[in-house]
Amino acid sequence: MRPSFCPRLVNGPFGDPGLYIPFGFQHRAIMFDLGDISALSSKDILKISHIFVTHTHMDHFAGFDRLLRLMIGRAKKLCIYGPRGFLKNVEGKLAGYTWNLVNNYSDSLVLEIAEIHAHEVIRRQFPCLNQFKAREEPDIAPFNGRLLEESGLSINAAILDHGIPCLGFTIEERFHINIRKNGLATLSLQPGPWLQVFKKSVYDNLDAATRIEAESTHKGQLTTFRLSELMAHIAQITPGQKVSYVADAAYNVTNIKKILSLVDHSDHLFIEAAFLDKHSDTARAKNHLTARQAGSLAGRARVKQITPFHFSPRYTECGQLLEAEARQAYRDSFGAAVAPPARKT
Numbered sequence: 001m002r003p004s005f006c007p008r009l010v011n012g013p014f015g016d017p018g019l020y021i022p023f024g025f026q027h028r029a030i031m032f033d034l035g036d037i038s039a040l041s042s043k044d045i046l047k048i049s050h051i052f053v054t055h056t057h058m059d060h061f062a063g064f065d066r067l068l069r070l071m072i073g074r075a076k077k078l079c080i081y082g083p084r085g086f087l088k089n090v091e092g093k094l095a096g097y098t099w100n101l102v103n104n105y106s107d108s109l110v111l112e113i114a115e116i117h118a119h120e121v122i123r124r125q126f127p128c129l130n131q132f133k134a135r136e137e138p139d140i141a142p143f144n145g146r147l148l149e150e151s152g153l154s155i156n157a158a159i160l161d162h163g164i165p166c167l168g169f170t171i172e173e174r175f176h177i178n179i180r181k182n183g184l185a186t187l188s189l190q191p192g193p194w195l196q197v198f199k200k201s202v203y204d205n206l207d208a209a210t211r212i213e214a215e216s217t218h219k220g221q222l223t224t225f226r227l228s229e230l231m232a233h234i235a236q237i238t239p240g241q242k243v244s245y246v247a248d249a250a251y252n253v254t255n256i257k258k259i260l261s262l263v264d265h266s267d268h269l270f271i272e273a274a275f276l277d278k279h280s281d282t283a284r285a286k287n288h289l290t291a292r293q294a295g296s297l298a299g300r301a302r303v304k305q306i307t308p309f310h311f312s313p314r315y316t317e318c319g320q321l322l323e324a325e326a327r328q329a330y331r332d333s334f335g336a337a338v339a340p341p342a343r344k345t
């Protein structure tokens, strides 16, 4: 299956955390964490619609300035989510600059900042044309784990303990729409942007009689089909893709329970593995996971693929040890389901 989300770490395992997740062929991406993003192109950054920040230790949030610098002057709403205290952090960043000339822009960026508490989400809007001063009263809504819900996907969060509240995230497709090549051939159609329109119509649960314009193999002409016809010929529905992200969490009973529940059966888990297990005292003192703990959580949650990252700089010369420890623990705790069958003698 061709995945809908194509996540990639912006930096290597020793660099600032940041997971860039473009959405297939759509001109859109989201991010988990916002550390140094100088490795991302301007084009990639401008695709971002939503950013989810685990916590505001500098290495997870220092990319804010570059992001803002690029987005100012664009007609766009950018939504950024973070843990308790996030509104004050963002206001502090915005207060660090002078905004007397922004009225010259004809298009207006609006920052929508959401701060996640145990039972509520507090949202405030900061319009560029208002010199990034907050608009009116905040909007307060109940929080039950879900941060964003669209017709085709949802994003959930858990509030973890890192000495401070620190969010873990997961993005999940409601279901996956595979396009059958032989079905396209039967209808003499070729792939193109129209497939995004078709998929959106399916996710939006539009009426079966809805007419969709499809691109014909004959000189790219447009042919109209009913949604139900296209569904019958070119679509195959399979379970949706799930990508999870855990950065900076203490290894304690409450966190373990929350992480296992959040990342359960993910297709891909990105998880911090800051220290080797022989340095677990340091990991405990700094409220971080060891590589073994990260791997074991991934195995217990039955994730399909694990990417350990956020390695402590003390291992710069031996990052492969962290990688190996995490993968070994993953295999061990996943157990017989992934272990090769014992050879009969």
Ligand SMILES: [Zn+2]
Pocket: 055, 057, 162, 248
């Ligand atoms: Zn941290």
Ligand SMILES: [Zn+2]
Pocket: 017, 057, 059, 060, 247, 248, 310
């Ligand atoms: Zn960190």
